[in-house]
Amino acid sequence: MKKVILVQRNDPGADHGANERKLAELKELARAAHYSVVGVLTQTRYPDRKYQVGRGKVDELAVFVEVSGADKVIFNHQLSTTQIYNISETCKCEVIDRFNLILEIFASRATTRRAKLQVELARLQYELPKARSIVSLLKKDERPGFMGLGGYEDSYEQDVKKRIVRIRNEIHSSCKSSESLRSFRHERGFSLVALAGYTNAGKSTLFQSLVKEGTEVEDMLFTTLSPTTRSLSINQRRVLLTDTVGFIEDLPHWMVDAFRSTLDEIFLADVILLVVDMSDPVDVIRQKLVVSHDIFWKRIEGVEIVTVLNKVDMVDSDDLKRKVDAISYLAPHPVLISASSGDGFEALVDKIYENLPHWDRSRIALDMSEESLSMVSWLYDEGIVHSIDYGEQIVLDIEAREEVLQKVSKFNI
Ligand SMILES: Nc1nc2c(ncn2[C@@H]2O[C@H](COP(=O)(O)OP(=O)(O)O)[C@@H](O)[C@H]2O)c(=O)[nH]1
Ligand SMILES: [Mg+2]
Known part of the structure; x- marks a missing residue:
């Protein structure tokens, strides 16, 4: 597992709780990309043009990298090419930002051809402004041409642009094969259940626990299932349970299509388990629920949504009751669970069973x-x-x- 250090700059005067959540989300994303987080640095200040955080902080980071043997540094801010260049020169290791990280996750989770193309498109759109500035950066430094190819730098931007056009066309003409995947699975007597919800809600924890508790169904046709899908039986009904990347806060617009494509599995499900982190403040919970329903309502038809209120072990019972009441209009008939302790699983399994397509x-x-x-x-x-x-x-x-x-x-x- 590659080791990473996370860096977050907080704006002066920003809400402390919000900063904490941002950092928790970044940790979760790093874990989703199979990194081991060996350290976290934060600093409160306005952005620095050259380094994003202060020069002194970057020196501190460089020492931290050396001592911890980190392979990579991940910033929670979008970095300019200059910043990436400056920071990696100082730290002597690879530097990426939150968006590279998300793209890595999307790339590893994209299963359909279409999803792969969408992710590649997002990556190129992210690269394009960088392709422009790489040229001037290399010239400034009087470095020989990129890989020794004279004139290559100038064509780099053109190259990225051409690839964007090509991929757009390909996406346009690629047929939707996911529908047939769904009916194929149905034909095998399987129903599809997908986990949705924001990062850090507890989806993967719940996924693992359900898989461990349930009996796995052996089916030769599914020997090639992705690691995020498992077949199990719920009261004798066969179910394919899929963990997803879920929703990510503050996605830039150029990432939205790639993001949506990773959600195909959610939209094709028979039952969606919408996992909610009850340890969030109530207004955050409410807002996340509103956005989740927004994402769902245009895309899904005849899909049952089960709201799963998770981490009840972290909230005392009065507080919990108050929160559940406050969101009842957004989450009718929720199931309260603790994914880590297994509390409430029986009710959850019954609820999933009740909502499976009728037989x-x-x-x-x-x-x-x-x-x-x-x-x-x-x-x-x-x-x-x-x-x-x-x-x-x-x-x-x-x-x-x-x-x-x-x-x-x-x-x-
Ligand atoms: N206390 C408590 N922690 C939980 C529970 N479920 C998940 N977690 C923790 O919340 C964090 C995020 O969980 P994870 O399953 O990775 O979230 P995901 O991003 O939705 O997949 C991890 O540190 C889990 O250990 C729970 O029921 N109770
Ligand atoms: Mg997860």
């Missing part, structure tokens, strides 16, 4: 034949076989999607 139950009799036997094995894949009797006929008590029951009812004798 019917029916008794079917088939004649004893080759064809019926293969139908039985298909039914085991597609639904829940509550009981089966092999006599002169095969009699099944089966629960499944309506289409499945319709298909087999044609063979009912």
Whole structure:
């Protein structure tokens, strides 16, 4: 695991709680990108043009990098090319900002071709202004041409621009394959459940706990599942549970499409678990809920949203009741849990089960034949076989999607 040091500059007079949350979010993002955070530096001051934080702070950072053996420094502010250059010269290690970090996460989570293209597009848009200033920076320093290629610098910006145009066209023409993925999964008797919510809400913790508690379903077709999706059974129903990057505060506009594309899994789900951090102040909780519903409401159709109020262990019971009341209009019928202690999981599992797409139950009799036997094995894949009797006929008590029951009812004798 690569070691990183996080740096945050706070504006003088900014809200202390908000600063803390920003830093917590950055830590969480670093973890999501599989970095190990070995240190944090903060400074309160107005931005410095050359270094973002003060020169003295950068010297302190350089020592910190050396002592801790950090591989990278991550700033919580967007850095100019000059700042990146100056800081990395002083610290003798790679320097990135919050946006590089988010792009790294998006890149590792993009599963569809379309999502990958969106992320690449965002990266190029981030690069473009930098491509311009790299040229002047290299000239100023009288460094030989980039990689020794004369004239290469001037074409660098052109190159980035060309790639942006090309990727835009590709995105435009790429078909939406995600819908077919959804129906394919449905055909295998799976329902899709996705975790949504802001960074640090506890999605990944809940994901791990649910996977650990539940029985995993083995299915050869899903041996290539991404590490953020697991198959498990919930009261015998088979479910694909997906952890997501979730929502990130203050995303710049050029990142929004890439961000949305990483949410495809949320929008294609049958049930969304909207995880809320109850240790946040109540106005922050309220605002995050409003934004979450905003993101959902245009994109989802027929998707059930279960609001999961997490970290109840961190809030005393009076305070908790007050908070739950205050957000009740945004979060009707919530489930209160602690993802880390497992409190409230039973109620949560019941709630997920209740909200899964409806399946019917029916008794079917088939004649004893080759064809019926293969139908039985298909039914085991597609639904829940509550009981089966092999006599002169095969009699099944089966629960499944309506289409499945319709298909087999044609063979009912
Ligand atoms: N006290 C407490 N901490 C929690 C709980 N759930 C998650 N956390 C902590 O909150 C932080 C963020 O959790 P994580 O699952 O990574 O959040 P994500 O960004 O939504 O995936 C971690 O430090 C977790 O240990 C909880 O129920 N109680
Ligand atoms: Mg997470």
